[in-house]
């Protein structure tokens with residue numbers, strides 16, 4: 478890959494991820510394990526000697542997948558099936574699908590029937606986060622996955638290797654958080670689209686290489702316009718779907734001070750403890766993460782935690798980027814919105830999907846929201 482333009486490797490990965498994955502597979506001799514977002518610990522796949530690649534279905538136009546799963550399924554799940562059916566994911570040796578909602582559970586069973594020659598795993602995530610036995614349960618589930626993945630790669634499940642992988646991923650996340658902070662302070666150069674390009678490509682490239690590419694970036698580059706003219710906004714959502722929405726935030730003068738998407742801040746916010754039992758470290762990382770929309774804890778605590786996160790971000794308002802046909806998001810959002818109202822924080826709900834969403838309409842609604850919160854800011 479060319480390094481004359483330091484941003485080029487990241488763009489190349491995002492433009493043709495599967496060609497690159499196939500080339501890396503050939504070069505390294507490692508088996509490739511796909512994992513549907515969110516919350517499959519990539520360190521477990523990496524530590525077991527596999528090459529983990531995140532699968533994100535948002536942004537994929539579906540034409541084959543509706544034959545197998547209902548069309549009223551979120552773009553993320555439908556898009557993943559579409560990519561497999563049209564052959565993009567032929568390079569995968571296996572796939573881990575996390576059980577985070579009914580949709581992903583059903584997707585796994587259809588996937589497993591449809592593609593029996595792949596090594597498929599359902600990772601059963603705990604849906605309640607506040608039960609006493611949750612850490613013990615999750616440690617057992619992560620250990621089971623680690624052993625199964627090691628068997629697939631033909632090596633023994635070695636916790637020392639897993640510890641090394643944790644330290645590698647921690648270093649990568651620290652760099653990505655630096656990029657995210659630069660978006661907050663210098664958004665004319667470090668746009669939301671650029672910060673997301675780094676995070677998105679990290680989920681599709683070998684981390685070792687990705688870290689080296691990040692080291693070559695112009696970290697001290699300054700922009701002309703300061704962030705003071707921008708409207709600070711907080712985004713809660715699943716994935717950036719449609720992907721062009723990031724450019725829209727940039728063009729309309731927003732700065733995304735924090736987000737909760739699984740390919741955004743939520744994926745890099747926490748590290749796993751670098752020492753001690755690596756499985757326990759991954760459990761702690763999961764428990765410290767912003768709860769995904771399909772998980773449950775006491776509604777009051779969920780709302781209070783959300784409002785606190787928004788307040789401490791300094792955002793002037795919240796945009797809910799809710800995936801169309803996602804029951805979990807539709808269930809959570811009214812409580813969150815009520816909590817924001819009580820805290821006098823304005824919010825906007827956008828229900829988006831790769832299918833049938835007018836970007837013109839999204840633009841108009843974001844423009845109106847910007848005017849509303851822009852006038853209220855000091």
Ligand code: SF4
Nearest residue numbers: 551578580800803805
């Ligand atoms: S929680 Fe919602 S967005 Fe996530 S996979 Fe399930 S239905 Fe799709």
